[in-house]
Amino acid sequence: MIASATIQKSLDVYSIRRQFPVLNREVKGKPLIYFDNAATSQKPQSVIDALVNYYTNYNANVHRGIHTLAEEATLAFEATRDAAQQFIHATSREEIIFTRGTTEGINLVAYTWGRQNIKAGDEIIISTMEHHSNIVPWQILCEEKGAVLKVIPINDEGELLLDAYKKLLSQKTKLVSVVHVSNALGTINPVKQIIDAAHKTGAVVLIDGAQSAVHLDINVQQMDCDFFAFSSHKLYGPTGMGVLYGKKHFLEAMPVFHGGGEMIKEVSFEKTTYNDLPYKYEAGTPNIADAIAFKSALDFINETGKDNIRQHEEELLHYATKQLQQIPGLKIIGTAKEKASVVSFVIDNLHPQDIGILLDNRGIAVRTGHHCAQPLMHRFGITGTVRASFAVYNTKEEIDELIAGLQKTIKMLS
Amino acid sequence: MKGQRTIEEIEKEIAEEFSLFDSWDDKYEYIIDLGKKLPPLEDQYKMDENRVRGCQSIVWLVADHRDGKIFYKAESDAVIVKGLISMLIRVLSGQSPDDIIQAKLNFIQQIGMTTHLAQTRSNGLLAMVKQMKNFALAYKIKNTAKA
Numbered sequence: 001m002i003a004s005a006t007i008q009k010s011l012d013v014y015s016i017r018r019q020f021p022v023l024n025r026e027v028k029g030k031p032l033i034y035f036d037n038a039a040t041s042q043k044p045q046s047v048i049d050a051l052v053n054y055y056t057n058y059n060a061n062v063h064r065g066i067h068t069l070a071e072e073a074t075l076a077f078e079a080t081r082d083a084a085q086q087f088i089h090a091t092s093r094e095e096i097i098f099t100r101g102t103t104e105g106i107n108l109v110a111y112t113w114g115r116q117n118i119k120a121g122d123e124i125i126i127s128t129m130e131h132h133s134n135i136v137p138w139q140i141l142c143e144e145k146g147a148v149l150k151v152i153p154i155n156d157e158g159e160l161l162l163d164a165y166k167k168l169l170s171q172k173t174k175l176v177s178v179v180h181v182s183n184a185l186g187t188i189n190p191v192k193q194i195i196d197a198a199h200k201t202g203a204v205v206l207i208d209g210a211q212s213a214v215h216l217d218i219n220v221q222q223m224d225c226d227f228f229a230f231s232s233h234k235l236y237g238p239t240g241m242g243v244l245y246g247k248k249h250f251l252e253a254m255p256v257f258h259g260g261g262e263m264i265k266e267v268s269f270e271k272t273t274y275n276d277l278p279y280k281y282e283a284g285t286p287n288i289a290d291a292i293a294f295k296s297a298l299d300f301i302n303e304t305g306k307d308n309i310r311q312h313e314e315e316l317l318h319y320a321t322k323q324l325q326q327i328p329g330l331k332i333i334g335t336a337k338e339k340a341s342v343v344s345f346v347i348d349n350l351h352p353q354d355i356g357i358l359l360d361n362r363g364i365a366v367r368t369g370h371h372c373a374q375p376l377m378h379r380f381g382i383t384g385t386v387r388a389s390f391a392v393y394n395t396k397e398e399i400d401e402l403i404a405g406l407q408k409t410i411k412m413l414s
Numbered sequence: 415m416k417g418q419r420t421i422e423e424i425e426k427e428i429a430e431e432f433s434l435f436d437s438w439d440d441k442y443e444y445i446i447d448l449g450k451k452l453p454p455l456e457d458q459y460k461m462d463e464n465r466v467r468g469c470q471s472i473v474w475l476v477a478d479h480r481d482g483k484i485f486y487k488a489e490s491d492a493v494i495v496k497g498l499i500s501m502l503i504r505v506l507s508g509q510s511p512d513d514i515i516q517a518k519l520n521f522i523q524q525i526g527m528t529t530h531l532a533q534t535r536s537n538g539l540l541a542m543v544k545q546m547k548n549f550a551l552a553y554k555i556k557n558t559a560k561a
Contacts, residue, residue: 028438351471351491351492351493352470353470353471353492353494353495354446354492354493354494356470357442357494358442358494361438361439361442368470369470370470383491384470408439412439412442412443412446413446413493
């Protein structure tokens with residue numbers, strides 16, 4: 001990993017673009033400009049090939065078969081676990097639980113650790129900028145247990161108020177579950193400080209890494225989070241695949257999530273003994289093809305070099321921010337000092353949906369609406385924004401097209 | 415005059431108007447213009463029970479009846495949706511409940527709006543059509559019961 005990052009000193013965006021076949025297509029007669037990367041990123045050819053190769057050459061169920069295909073599938077499937085372990089620097093491969101995505105990872109913790117450990121009167125802390133996926137599972141748990149959900153406020157820039165957070169922490173706090181990078185604002189939260197403060201009061205911490213894993217270096221040991229959830233499809237990998245990292249002693253102590261095949265050691269009608277980690281939490285036939293192809297996505301990121309990717313995305317973010325600020329009546333929502341490559345904005349008197357439709361008419365894909373973060377929109381007194389989010393294959397020329405598209409859109413709507 | 419024309423005739427008229435446009439920009443400029451001209455809905459109707467659940471924009475829809483015909487009024491906070499509403503009102507308002515219930519509304523497809531609007535937004539449009547038809551159905555059932 002280090003070697004490849006050193007070899008490739010800077011990023012050749014045009015050679016990167018050639019690896020993403022979808023970027024060749026047109027939308028409404030215009031070349032596709034894909035700025036909805038925070039929703040899901042496009043897939044490089046290597047990921048698509050890995051999917052096709054599995055189904056073409058060695059489709060088999062994993063772990064139990066003794067035939068050649070089963071062995072090949074199992075090896076490839078488990079190689080992804082090793083790659084994911086390295087990617088987030090987990091201590092052991094047993095701490096890497098395959099899930100359907102970040103949402104399932106959070107729910108897994110809520111339904112297992114949460115049900116076992118949360119009691120009436122306990123408190124769970126989340127923040128104002130959470131995705132609904134990191135709100136609703138805790139609301140369900142709180143309702144069931146009679147626990148209380150506390151919310152860290154933010155300032156007008158879209159940054160967490162850490163002093164207020166520290167005041168929320170108490171002996172009653174059992175869990176802090178906070179997003180690493182906000183999907184709607186781009187804010188990068190100081191998770192290390194949040195985790196350390198929580199641990200001082202004895203609280204457990206889950207970090208929602210859905211947006212951060214693709215942009216930031218993730219080292220769960222240094223971060224010292226107890227759980228970290230992320231999705232493959234935002235990291236150039238397939239949908240329906242994700243990872244929940246948990247510290248081993250938590251994963252060992254927690255009750256199982258789903259019952260079924262794969263997660264058992266022995267079953268009789270009287271009693272079942274459960275399998276070892278990580279399989280204890282992976283009931284049923286897993287998402288084999290997508291898990292295998294996820295490794296190709298991680299390889300793509302490692303070969304491109306996360307530093308290179310981040311530098312490129314930061315340049316795009318600064319350029320887009322500067323250009324967007326020139327547009328009269330446009331207001332950027334989320335102006336934190338530490339930001340990932342997401343720009344959310346509103347334009348005076350214009351509805352985000354209208355802007356989105358007219359940009360799509362020019363082949364430009366942006367996200368409009370509340371971004372599954374309605375409480376956050378409420379905090380800013382808006383119902384939604386237009387969001388452009390950038391990935392490794394985006395260019396400044398595409399941002400120029402966005403600006404030209406917005407100018408035309410404003411003219412059409414005014 | 416309008417009440418005497420059938421739903422199909424008005425649909426055909428709209429499809430013909432759209433066939434004059436060369437580009438999507440022209441189509442949208444026309445829809446935006448229709449949206450801007452849609453008479454605003456009185457504030458008293460802008461309540462939750464009159465809302466049609468779309469994904470991203472708010473749509474309020476109310477219906478009334480006179481002489482066996484249904485009349486609609488609606489508004490949205492998004493102007494393109496307002497333009498689409500304007501066309502639906504032009505086609506369906508002032509028609510009989512039976513005609514409204516049976517209306518195929520092929521013009522939406524003919525002017526390219528089903529394929530052009532993404533699924534989520536298209537569903538908002540379909541929700542609006544469904545609600546308009548529901549009003550007609552409710553009126554019909556009520557009157558059949560009376561008779």
